[in-house]
Amino acid sequence: MRAWWRTVFTCAFGLAALSAVAADLALDVKLDPHTRRLAATAELASPGNFAFALHPSLSVQSVTVDGQRVSAAATPHRGGQPTWSVASAKGARLRIEYAGTLPALETRDHRAVLQNLAPMASAQGVFLPSGSGWYPALSGAFSYSVRLTLPPDQRGLVPGRVVSESASKARYEAQFAFEHAAEGIDLMAGPYLVREKVVERRGAQPLRLRTYFYPDVEPLADGYLEDSARYIAMYSEAIGPYPFDLFSVVASPLPTGFGMPTLTYLGAEVLKLPFIRATSLGHEVLHNWWGNGVRVDYSHGNWSEGLTTFMADYAYRERDSAAAAREMRLGWLRDFAAVPEGADVALSAFQSRTHGAEAAVGYGKAAMVFVMLRDSIGVEAFDRGIRAFYAAHKHQAASWDDLRAAFEEAGGRSLRTFFEQWVRRPGAPEVAVTGARVRNGGDVEVTVTQRAPAYVLDLPLELIGDEKSEMRRLPVDRERQDVKMVVPYAPQGVRIDPDLRLWRKLAASELSPILRQWIIAPAPRLAIVAANDAVEKAAREVALAFFENAPQLTTSARLSDTSAPVLLAGLHAAVDAALESLRAAPRPPNLAARGTAQVWTVAAGGKTPPLMVISAGDADALRGVGRALPHLGSQSYLVFEGARVIDRGVWPAQGKSIAVSREP
Numbered sequence: 001m002r003a004w005w006r007t008v009f010t011c012a013f014g015l016a017a018l019s020a021v022a023a024d025l026a027l028d029v030k031l032d033p034h035t036r037r038l039a040a041t042a043e044l045a046s047p048g049n050f051a052f053a054l055h056p057s058l059s060v061q062s063v064t065v066d067g068q069r070v071s072a073a074a075t076p077h078r079g080g081q082p083t084w085s086v087a088s089a090k091g092a093r094l095r096i097e098y099a100g101t102l103p104a105l106e107t108r109d110h111r112a113v114l115q116n117l118a119p120m121a122s123a124q125g126v127f128l129p130s131g132s133g134w135y136p137a138l139s140g141a142f143s144y145s146v147r148l149t150l151p152p153d154q155r156g157l158v159p160g161r162v163v164s165e166s167a168s169k170a171r172y173e174a175q176f177a178f179e180h181a182a183e184g185i186d187l188m189a190g191p192y193l194v195r196e197k198v199v200e201r202r203g204a205q206p207l208r209l210r211t212y213f214y215p216d217v218e219p220l221a222d223g224y225l226e227d228s229a230r231y232i233a234m235y236s237e238a239i240g241p242y243p244f245d246l247f248s249v250v251a252s253p254l255p256t257g258f259g260m261p262t263l264t265y266l267g268a269e270v271l272k273l274p275f276i277r278a279t280s281l282g283h284e285v286l287h288n289w290w291g292n293g294v295r296v297d298y299s300h301g302n303w304s305e306g307l308t309t310f311m312a313d314y315a316y317r318e319r320d321s322a323a324a325a326r327e328m329r330l331g332w333l334r335d336f337a338a339v340p341e342g343a344d345v346a347l348s349a350f351q352s353r354t355h356g357a358e359a360a361v362g363y364g365k366a367a368m369v370f371v372m373l374r375d376s377i378g379v380e381a382f383d384r385g386i387r388a389f390y391a392a393h394k395h396q397a398a399s400w401d402d403l404r405a406a407f408e409e410a411g412g413r414s415l416r417t418f419f420e421q422w423v424r425r426p427g428a429p430e431v432a433v434t435g436a437r438v439r440n441g442g443d444v445e446v447t448v449t450q451r452a453p454a455y456v457l458d459l460p461l462e463l464i465g466d467e468k469s470e471m472r473r474l475p476v477d478r479e480r481q482d483v484k485m486v487v488p489y490a491p492q493g494v495r496i497d498p499d500l501r502l503w504r505k506l507a508a509s510e511l512s513p514i515l516r517q518w519i520i521a522p523a524p525r526l527a528i529v530a531a532n533d534a535v536e537k538a539a540r541e542v543a544l545a546f547f548e549n550a551p552q553l554t555t556s557a558r559l560s561d562t563s564a565p566v567l568l569a570g571l572h573a574a575v576d577a578a579l580e581s582l583r584a585a586p587r588p589p590n591l592a593a594r595g596t597a598q599v600w601t602v603a604a605g606g607k608t609p610p611l612m613v614i615s616a617g618d619a620d621a622l623r624g625v626g627r628a629l630p631h632l633g634s635q636s637y638l639v640f641e642g643a644r645v646i647d648r649g650v651w652p653a654q655g656k657s658i659a660v661s662r663e664p
Contacts, residue, residue, distance in 0.1 A: 306366020
């Protein structure tokens with residue numbers, strides 16, 4: 001493999017000819033981010049009486065059908081996107097000219113960004129999401145070409161290969177093509193400096209790697225290009241050849257990121273974090289295989305987030321240590337334990353992350369399903385299944401059933417029961433050992449119970465002796481079941497799944513209260529203990545950003561009247577006084593007098609409801625925790641210095657072992 005580097009367009013040069021590219025949809029887009037003005041032309045073969053939505057900021061200027069001008073009618077709308085209709089015969093050549101002034105760029109909190117966004121533009125950055133109505137979209141998957149014209153200080157792109165590109169003192173122009181089936185078109189632009197690395201590939205076109213970075217991020221470009229090449233080589237070896245000819249890392253003015261075919265769009269501030277290249281970058285690269293290279297059949301659930309989490313984030317933890325991998329599995333199970341009863345969905349119903357409960361399923365549960373599947377069929381069969389699945393469905397849409405077929409072929413046995421219970425059934429087993437005894441001088445018998453209806457489980461069980469312990473796997477499939485084992489020593493105790501390799505509802509003894517219980521609570525409470533209006537205002541702002549459901553305001557004097565999770569916020573002295581009056585546990589010693597603000601959880605007990613406490617030195621310190629807090633749901637406590645987290649952790653919780661009795 002040979003690579004060379006270059007900086008793209010550090011000086012102006014002559015305009016190159018723009019190539020004609022056959023596509024289902026051809027767009028010619030002229031965009032001025034400074035004025036937010038967009039003028040575009042769309043050309044396509046009519047599907048017959050074509051109807052399409054446009055964002056309210058845009059309107060149709062003219063329409064021709066086979067060269068003849070026709071009228072386009074807009075359907076009135078209430079708060080949504082107007083739908084435009086064009087009467088035309090199927091196969092007729094449509095040309096639609098439209099224009100408007102786009103909404104201004106608005107950066108919002110992470111969870112808000114995950115919702116449907118409007119098209120947004122400014123000189124600092126442009127993001128036109130595929131679902132925002134910035135172009136006349138075809139139904140179903142389609143190929144496309146996009147010609148993009150921008151002012152000379154701007155650079156832009158859409159997913160796909162670069163057909164041609166040129167810059168002058170007057171303008172920047174580029175043409176992109178995506179010949180495979182796409183489900184939409186996202187457009188990004190900004191005052192970017194573009195760097196490129198070209199990597200030779202045996203039997204394929206050279207791979208072009210790019211960064212589109214702001215000047216303050218541009219010094220990081222070499223590292224991102226190197227690591228992008230490394231991840232692509234690693235996953236090409238494990239899965240199959242990279243499905244595209246380009247991968248770009250694009251800086252976003254928004255506080256989060258998205259993965260799209262041939263690129264990832266990551267927040268500029270996120271790109272500066274030292275750990276991103278070792279974690280999030282690999283995750284986004286891998287999405288070019290899972291979700292983009294093989295598309296998701298959403299009618300049967302989204303498998304790509306879980307498989308990507310398993311083969312990227314979790315794989316990196318496994319590479320670090322067994323303890324780090326276990327900690328990630330524990331995090332998934334803790335997150336799920338925080339989901340209110342009945343609020344989760346089956347994996348076959350999960351499509352995308354819109355709130356914490358769905359994230360616990362679509363990412364955590366799905367990743368754990370692949371952990372359990374690999375444990376069940378073995379590493380070699382699992383790896384064969386991954387490669388076969390990719391080879392069979394590259395540039396096509398695939399479902400959980402297609403995954404099952406690939407792993408059944410690789411493992412040589414039916415996996416119908418496995419996929420039925422873990423993919424199509426919501427929830428998790430609640431399993432316990434309710435008794436254990438030694439009989440007949442050596443045989444060990446354990447009683448296993450499950451909440452109905454029972455799962456079919458290969459239950460991990462630890463046998464604990466005086467000087468040794470060992471793991472066994474117990475086949476259980478009933479709500480109450482006695483299982484016998486021959487054990488060559490006398491165990492003192494047994495414990496279910498101490499290594500956390502089974503998706504299950506953790507027992508209370510295995511859980512610590514974490515922030516996610518408050519984030520996704522269906523009916524949380526907010527109690528503010530404040531000496532002035534500034535503190536109260538800051539606490540309300542933090543709560544608004546933190547909770548997924550609006551909290552009900554209450555007082556510290558009334559907290560004993562509720563069992564709902566409560567956020568208690570205020571200044572240090574007032575918080576201490578409120579905890580004392582509640583007879584709740586005081587401020588933890590490991591947090592006292594540290595940082596400008598402290599956050600911690602308190603388990604329910606006596607008349608005290610589940611408490612999350614935010615204690616700050618002043619209103620500014622209280623407000624400073626607001627931006628980071630929603631992203632730290634897996635933690636039990638935090639210490640802030642301004643807006644920076646200087647310490648975090650989870651309160652310890654040890655699962656209980658069951659003593660083994662001796663019976664004749």
